[in-house]
Amino acid sequence: MVVSLARSWFGRPHPKKDRASPVLHSRAFTEPHASPHLTRRRRRTRLPFLLAFAAIIVITWHYFGSTSSSSSSPPSRAITKDSLRRMLGVRSKAPPGSSLIPSSSSPFLPSPDPLPVHHDVHKMIYHNYPLSIHRPPPNQFLRSPSASTSHPVVAIITATNNPRRAALLETATSLFGQSMQNFLWVIVDDHTDETDSLALLKELAESDPRVTLLHNLGFKGLSQGRNVGLKHVFGRKEVPPYLISLDDDDLFELTALEKITWMMESNKEWGLGGFYYVKWGEGANETGNFVPNAAIYRSDAVLESGCRYDEQGFSAGGEDWDFWMCLAEGGYWGGSALEFLYWYRANPPSFRAKRWGDTFKQGAGSTFLQLRDHIQKKHQALGGDFPVKFPRPSIHLEPITWEPPFESGLASTDKSIVFIVPWLYLGGADIGALHMVQVYAEAGYRVTVICTLFKTPQGIELKPEMLKWTHDVHVLPSFLRTNDFPRYIKHLITSRGSREVIFSNSQLIYEMLPALTEQLPDVKFIDYLHNEAYDGWKSGGYPRYSILNQRYLARTITCSSYLRNWLLDHGHLDASRIGVVKLGIDIGSFKAPNNRERNAAKAEILQLEPETTVITFVGRISDQKRPLLLPRIIDSLLDKVGEDFLLFVIGDGEQLEALRRQVRLRKLDDYIRILGARTNVRDYLAATDIFLLPSMSEGISVAVSEAMAMGLPIVTANAGALPEQLGVGSTKNLGGVLVDHSIENEESDAEMYAYELGSLITDYSARRKLGDNARMIVERELGWKESLKGLMKETKLARNLEEFRREADPRYPNPSVYTAIETILLEDSKVSDHFGNHPLKS
Structure with missing residues (x-):
C-alpha cells in the first residue's frame, strides 16, 4: 500500500529522456558561495614539539590573529578576591558533617551568551578559555564541607615572583573550581618585593586550608623555588601520590586534575603523564612556540630517580625540559590524555623580556639554542635508549574493582x-x-x-x-x-x-x-x-x-x-x-521560503533555473538510510517524467564511495549530485522542492523535521515512527507521502518511490499542500524546547523496582541468561548449536 495525498498522474504520456545528453534548465554547478571548509572535513592540525630525542605527547594550537579568534583582552568574569572568597565560602552554609551543598546556596546557571569550545585550529575561539563569560560558571564543582586536607591526591607547586593579581586569581579560580578538590597547592614566593603581590600571596594562603605559602630564602630562580616546594612536599608525613608544576598565570580545564590522576591510576606503569594544551594570550604566535611546563608526575618516580630542578645549569630557563630528561634517564616516562586540559598563557614580548631576558629569542648563537645544545649533551645517553610507554591494553575478564583509588573531596548537590x-x-x-x-x-x-x-x-x-x-x-x-x-x-x-x-x-x-x-x-x-x-x-x-x-x-x-x-x-x-x-x-531557525525565495536560492546556491525540480536527500550514507537505492529510484523516475529534475545527496558515511560508483555505472551523474557533508543544510533545503528519505526505519528523524519546518513535502518509508512524524494518528492532513516498501525487493521499492516523486514533480499544488501541512505539524508537535519539557516530568515519575533486584521474579527477564547464550553463539556456534551440527545444512 502507498499512503499518499498526491493525485494520480499515470494517464498522461511522457517522453523518455535521452540520458546521454539531457536538456536541463541548469548552469554549471560550481557552488561559488561555499566556503572552503565546507567542501571537505579537515582533521586537526597537530604540532608536536620534539625536544632532544623524544618528548611527551602534547599538541599546541597556534594563534592565527584573526578577529574571530583574537585572544587579547579576553572577556573574563572579573575574578576578584571577593568572588573567589564567595566561591570558597559556600561550604560553610552546608549542614555540619554533610557533603551536600544545596543548589540554593550556590546556584549554577549557564552563560546567557554561550559559545562552543572548539579545539579545531580552524574554528578555535581563543578568548573562550575556562573562565570566559561564554563558558559555564566556575562554581560547577565545590569542595565538600566534610572533606579532609590530610590525604591530598596531588600536590601542585607554583613558584612565583611578583605575580600579577588578575592572572594569579584566574589560576587560583581554575584550581579551586576543579572536579578533583582533594589537592595541596604549594605556592613558593621567589623573592617577591612588590607590595600588592605580597598582599595577594598572603590573601591566597589565608583563603583556603589547602594552600601553603613558602618562601625561597636561597638564590632567586624557578629551579630553586620549585625545589623548595618539592622539599616541603616530600617532607610531609604522607606524600601525595602525584605532583604538578603550575605557572602562576596558566589555567586548567575544570575536570583536568580528576582526569589525569585517574589516567595515572589506570596506567600504573607510567611515571608521568601529559595532555593536550592550548596556547593563548597576547604573546601567542603562529611560530616560535615552546612546550610549557605542563605534566603530572608520580611522586615515587621523582623520589626514586632523585631528579630535581637543576639550579646551576638552567638558571636562565629550560629547567623543566631538563627535569623531564632526567626522569627519562631513570626509565620513567608515560603517555597523554587525548584531550585539551591546559591553557598556557603566552605573555607579550615585553613581559617575557622582563622575566627571561633573551632566553627565548631564537637564531644563531641565541640563549635558546645554547640551552637546547646543553640539554642534548647532558642527556646524550637517551639518544639510543629512550623509554617508550603506551597505555596497557585491557584484557578479557581482567579483575574489576569498584572502589575509587582516592577521595575527590567534591561536594554533592541536590540538582x-x-x-x-x-x-x-x-x-x-x-x-x-x-x-x-x-x-x-x-x-x-x-x-x-x-x-x-x-x-x-x-x-x-x-x-x-x-x-x-x-x-x-x-x-x-x-x-x-x-x-x-x-x-x-x-x-x-x-x-x-x-x-x-x-x-x-x-x-x-x-x-x-x-x-x-x-x-x-x-x-x-x-x-x-x-x-x-x-x-x-x-x-x-x-x-x-x-x-x-x-x-x-x-x-x-x-x-x-x-x-x-x-x-x-x-x-x-x-x-x-x-x-x-x-x-x-x-523551529525558529527554519523558515519556509515562498516561491520567489526558493527560486532565488536555486539560482544562488545551485545555479539552477526555477523550472528544475530539486529533490534533496539528507542523512548518513549508511545501510539504514538506503542510499544505494537512490540511483535505482532516479533510473526509474527518468522513465516516467519529462520534466527537468535533479537529486542532491547531502551526507557522509561508509557507503559514500559505493553510492558514487553506482551513480557512475548507471550514468546518472547529470541527475544525481553527491555533495558529501555540509554545514549549511538549510541553504539547500531553501532551494528544494521535495525531500526524499527512503530509510529502512527511523525514530523521530531530525532531518525529516528540519525539511518539514522548511515547508517541504516528504517522501519516505511507511516504517518506524515516520508515519507518526508525518501526522498519522494526529491529523488527516499528512505532511508527506509514505511508501510501503518491502526492503527485500529493491526494484519494486524503487518503482514505488519513483511513482510518488513523479506525482509530486508534476503536481505543484499537491507539493504545496503537503509542505504546508508539514510545517503546521512541526509547529504543533516538534519544537524541541516544548517537547523536551516532558523529559523532566518523565524523570520525576521514575521509580526503582527494588523487590525485583533482590529476588527472582518469573515475569521479568534475567539478562544474564541472554548474554550467556549470545556469547557462546558468537564464540563457537558450530559446536554449541543444533543448527551448526545438522547433517542436512547446506
Whole structure:
C-alpha cells in the first residue's frame, strides 16, 4: 500500500529522456558561495614539539590573529578576591558533617551568551578559555564541607615572583573550581618585593586550608623555588601520590586534575603523564612556540630517580625540559590524555623580556639554542635508549574493582544529573542528547556527560557544543583503560550526588546495569530509546536491551508512540513505566521560503533555473538510510517524467564511495549530485522542492523535521515512527507521502518511490499542500524546547523496582541468561548449536 495525498498522474504520456545528453534548465554547478571548509572535513592540525630525542605527547594550537579568534583582552568574569572568597565560602552554609551543598546556596546557571569550545585550529575561539563569560560558571564543582586536607591526591607547586593579581586569581579560580578538590597547592614566593603581590600571596594562603605559602630564602630562580616546594612536599608525613608544576598565570580545564590522576591510576606503569594544551594570550604566535611546563608526575618516580630542578645549569630557563630528561634517564616516562586540559598563557614580548631576558629569542648563537645544545649533551645517553610507554591494553575478564583509588573531596548537590551516550557525533540522536543537557542546565542542574566510545574527529564533533552547558564532559577512552570504566562511572555518579542517570544507545551500560544497580541501589537509571534496529541487530537493538533489563530500569522513555507500542508488543510488562518524549528541532531557525525565495536560492546556491525540480536527500550514507537505492529510484523516475529534475545527496558515511560508483555505472551523474557533508543544510533545503528519505526505519528523524519546518513535502518509508512524524494518528492532513516498501525487493521499492516523486514533480499544488501541512505539524508537535519539557516530568515519575533486584521474579527477564547464550553463539556456534551440527545444512 502507498499512503499518499498526491493525485494520480499515470494517464498522461511522457517522453523518455535521452540520458546521454539531457536538456536541463541548469548552469554549471560550481557552488561559488561555499566556503572552503565546507567542501571537505579537515582533521586537526597537530604540532608536536620534539625536544632532544623524544618528548611527551602534547599538541599546541597556534594563534592565527584573526578577529574571530583574537585572544587579547579576553572577556573574563572579573575574578576578584571577593568572588573567589564567595566561591570558597559556600561550604560553610552546608549542614555540619554533610557533603551536600544545596543548589540554593550556590546556584549554577549557564552563560546567557554561550559559545562552543572548539579545539579545531580552524574554528578555535581563543578568548573562550575556562573562565570566559561564554563558558559555564566556575562554581560547577565545590569542595565538600566534610572533606579532609590530610590525604591530598596531588600536590601542585607554583613558584612565583611578583605575580600579577588578575592572572594569579584566574589560576587560583581554575584550581579551586576543579572536579578533583582533594589537592595541596604549594605556592613558593621567589623573592617577591612588590607590595600588592605580597598582599595577594598572603590573601591566597589565608583563603583556603589547602594552600601553603613558602618562601625561597636561597638564590632567586624557578629551579630553586620549585625545589623548595618539592622539599616541603616530600617532607610531609604522607606524600601525595602525584605532583604538578603550575605557572602562576596558566589555567586548567575544570575536570583536568580528576582526569589525569585517574589516567595515572589506570596506567600504573607510567611515571608521568601529559595532555593536550592550548596556547593563548597576547604573546601567542603562529611560530616560535615552546612546550610549557605542563605534566603530572608520580611522586615515587621523582623520589626514586632523585631528579630535581637543576639550579646551576638552567638558571636562565629550560629547567623543566631538563627535569623531564632526567626522569627519562631513570626509565620513567608515560603517555597523554587525548584531550585539551591546559591553557598556557603566552605573555607579550615585553613581559617575557622582563622575566627571561633573551632566553627565548631564537637564531644563531641565541640563549635558546645554547640551552637546547646543553640539554642534548647532558642527556646524550637517551639518544639510543629512550623509554617508550603506551597505555596497557585491557584484557578479557581482567579483575574489576569498584572502589575509587582516592577521595575527590567534591561536594554533592541536590540538582545534579548524569547523561551517558556512546559518543557525540553530529547526528539526530546526539543532537537530541545535546538539547536534553541544555534543558537541564538552563533549569539550574549541574550536568555530567559520559561518552563510552571515542573516535576522533567524528565522534566528538558535538563536544564543543556540549561544553557550552557544562564543564563536566568525560570521553572515557581518551584517558582510561576499558577495565576502569565501571568504577569511574560509579565515581562520577556518586561524587556528584546524582540520583538520576539518563542513558541512550549504550550497549555497555545495558550490559552493566545489573552490576551498576547493585553498586548504586538508590540511583534511578532511565533509558531513552530512538528506534528499533532495522537490520536485526540484537533482535531489535537497544529496545530489546531495554526489555531484557526492565527490572533494573526506573523508567523507559521513547521518542515516539510507535516505539512505546513496539516495546509492549515485544515483551515489556508495564505500560505505566514507559513515557514518550519526542525529539524536536529549533523551529525558529527554519523558515519556509515562498516561491520567489526558493527560486532565488536555486539560482544562488545551485545555479539552477526555477523550472528544475530539486529533490534533496539528507542523512548518513549508511545501510539504514538506503542510499544505494537512490540511483535505482532516479533510473526509474527518468522513465516516467519529462520534466527537468535533479537529486542532491547531502551526507557522509561508509557507503559514500559505493553510492558514487553506482551513480557512475548507471550514468546518472547529470541527475544525481553527491555533495558529501555540509554545514549549511538549510541553504539547500531553501532551494528544494521535495525531500526524499527512503530509510529502512527511523525514530523521530531530525532531518525529516528540519525539511518539514522548511515547508517541504516528504517522501519516505511507511516504517518506524515516520508515519507518526508525518501526522498519522494526529491529523488527516499528512505532511508527506509514505511508501510501503518491502526492503527485500529493491526494484519494486524503487518503482514505488519513483511513482510518488513523479506525482509530486508534476503536481505543484499537491507539493504545496503537503509542505504546508508539514510545517503546521512541526509547529504543533516538534519544537524541541516544548517537547523536551516532558523529559523532566518523565524523570520525576521514575521509580526503582527494588523487590525485583533482590529476588527472582518469573515475569521479568534475567539478562544474564541472554548474554550467556549470545556469547557462546558468537564464540563457537558450530559446536554449541543444533543448527551448526545438522547433517542436512547446506
